[in-house]
Amino acid sequence: MGVTKSEIFTDYQNELAVVSRVFGHPARIAILQHLIKTQNCVCGDLVEVIGLAQPTISQHVRELKNLGLIKGNIEGTRVCYCIDAVRWGEIKKLFGDFLDQQVSASEECC
Amino acid sequence: MGVTKSEIFTDYQNELAVVSRVFGHPARIAILQHLIKTQNCVCGDLVEVIGLAQPTISQHVRELKNLGLIKGNIEGTRVCYCIDAVRWGEIKKLFGDFLDQQVSASEECC
């Protein structure tokens, strides 16, 4: 197999999982952190800052784009990326709804 | 390749990625939701509730255990699971620190 059975889960469960998966690689975390830090939309120097090959960075960037988390703007030969603040807010809420739940332990076991 | 180059990333980036990966499957989200809802540590009926085979559930449960998110208690032939509230809090903070950042868009592009 090797293929997730998405159809047996709720939309919420699938969405949270898909977003988490994108966060599930340190290079993508690093790209987001760098875009947040250097507000003014840095682009190709991600390769230099992160230390992976250019095609690899491009692939990670594409996944972030597919999720709507970042958007790019062509400027000559370069592409300038920045974070989509609206989508960021949506995802923040998605995780907040999940993580802010009360997880009081039962006294029956554990 | 197919192997993540963890050594070039910070501990924070790696930790957030590892935790995100565990959240990156709807079955594991469903397991956590069910454990939160039925506070009193349900165990084997996860198989019934979720609808994946028993070995598959056991595998997902193990990943949650490895991350420290849930803990199990043997009760006869059964194992009673519940969420580790302390670890849950740590992970909540991990995501909070990341997602609560200010992501104001630059005006230079995008």
Added chain:
DNA sequence: TAAGTATATCGTAATATTGCGATAAAACAA
């Protein structure tokens, strides 16, 4: 002891992910 129940582990097939060299595409510069 023998049979039953619940969970974990093994082994494996199908598929997905990661990383990168090679190359294409697109815009600019001479």
Added chain:
DNA sequence: TTGTTTTATCGCAATATTACGATATACTTA
């Protein structure tokens, strides 16, 4: 036009993940 720069895509090898049947393990009950 030709060469340069920057980014995207293709194709592939190495590895990881997902799912589950078969089986092992551990405890309970008859």
